Amino acid sequence: MEMLMLTFTIFVLAIFVGVEVINKVPPTLHTPLMSGTNAISGIVVVGAIISSGGGEQTDGLSTFLGVLAIILACINIFGGFTVTDRMLHMFKKK
């Protein structure tokens, strides 16, 4: 129970950090912000890697789901960062 309280506290505090930081992003950059957050939500790849890593807890089906998850998460990571970079360079040049 204490563990749960602790992780829940982290969750709530992180939302406040998110609100504080994101409120300062100007409307001009809202589209890159969205594609950028798409990219970082690919962090779920971490869980997918553990499921695809062939540890003794995995079996055929869970590995398959894990690999599928890696593919989707990597589309987000590579697609998100690349397209964000593309857009931001448009804003940079004069």
Add this chain to the structure above:
Amino acid sequence: MHVFINLAYLVAAVLFIFGIKGMTTPKTAVRGNQLSAVGMLIAVVAALLEQNVVSYLYIIMGVLIGAGIGTFLAKKVQMTSMPEMVAALNGFGGGASLLVASANYLEMQKAAEMPLGMIAGMPEADLKWAIALILSILIGAVTLTGSFVAVGKLMGKLGDPSSIGMFKLIVKICFVLLVSGSIYFVIDGPLENADLLIVMVVLCLLLGVALVIPIGGADMPVVIALLNSYSGLAGSATGFVLGNNGLIITGSLVGASGLILTTIMCKAMNRSLTNVLFGGSMAAQAGVSKDENDAFYEGKVKVTSADEVAMLLDSAKKVVFVPGYGLAVAQAQHATRELASMLQAHDIDVKYAIHPVAGRMPGHMNVLLAEAEVPYEQLVEMDNINPEFAQTDVAIVLGANDVTNPAASKDPNSPIYGMPILEVQNAKTVIVVKRGLSPGFAGIPNELFINDNSLMVHGDAKLVLQEIISAMKDL
């Protein structure tokens, strides 16, 4: 080792926060994005060092396929299609969370059958785990199908249904079944109820479709922002499932971001989130018929030509462009910028007035204009440009309609009453470039077009702008 891995996840989350902080100015944004990418690399390396990761073959395969598809999409996508791209990425994010949680469920089942009932590094199958698992699977599945319906709507492949009653009913039934199913699942013992879990996943996939289909195409900016938030929350829930703080922090950052953008979009349309989600499309509620629309404009619209516009612009001191989505459809961004540069060469002050819902997603119009190399300093937000219209000689409305309708501030009976608008009518002369007189997304006529100081040029925005440019050259 375990401590170092968790520390690495924390470092990644901190880098993501710095990355988003970099997005507060266009100058630092590229670097911010790179910082986030470094954070992601650190997190991935840390995950590869986890003790339960013993073979890398499938991981490498998955990364290569995903990286290939992602990079290809990112390089190829047109800036006008960014809303579809982001909606699809939301869907993939939700889908990844769904899959990771499902894989984890299978692993927990297997672990429970092991002689000792535990495998090192695995979380405990307790109540907290069960609740997080169900949330992660439910939100992930709704985000997955909801996002792809949104993509279909944005691409124009899926229209707005004429009756939304059936979808509302499906949503209600799914909701009741899911709530009762979830409670049973958690209390009765999650590991023994795999069949129930499968049924609930299917229900959620259906729920995602039924939730988004009735929402009007014009409301997609809100839906994309909301699904963005969901994809983050699904990630957070997955973090609770795996007991991974890095995932929890990152997911809540994304969730907060999506929520803020949703609120901004709702405010810009003066509608509540519930109204957007369950109110059906605006045009279906309040639209006027074609005859009423024609009667409204009958004989009151003053039409002008490109030559006259060129002469007006030549004697102007300050010109404001008011771009709407129609500008993007006509691919007229570059012609607009060309005309703007010409005006600036004549020492005319040029600005662009950007309404928050001018494009099809938050900040979309800014990206489209940035692509045409319009300096971002010239893009002015609604609240800042509105006081300037009174000193503006010529305002040129390009493919924008509802966001310039004075009825929003004057007529309490208008369906868009209370929506913040660009006060274009205060400019000395308003030039409206528009193909015809068809109503915008709200389905109502615009009295701006019949004002005394308004002149219309009928035609495709790009062609009209090119005519004005050549007329300016001839002056």
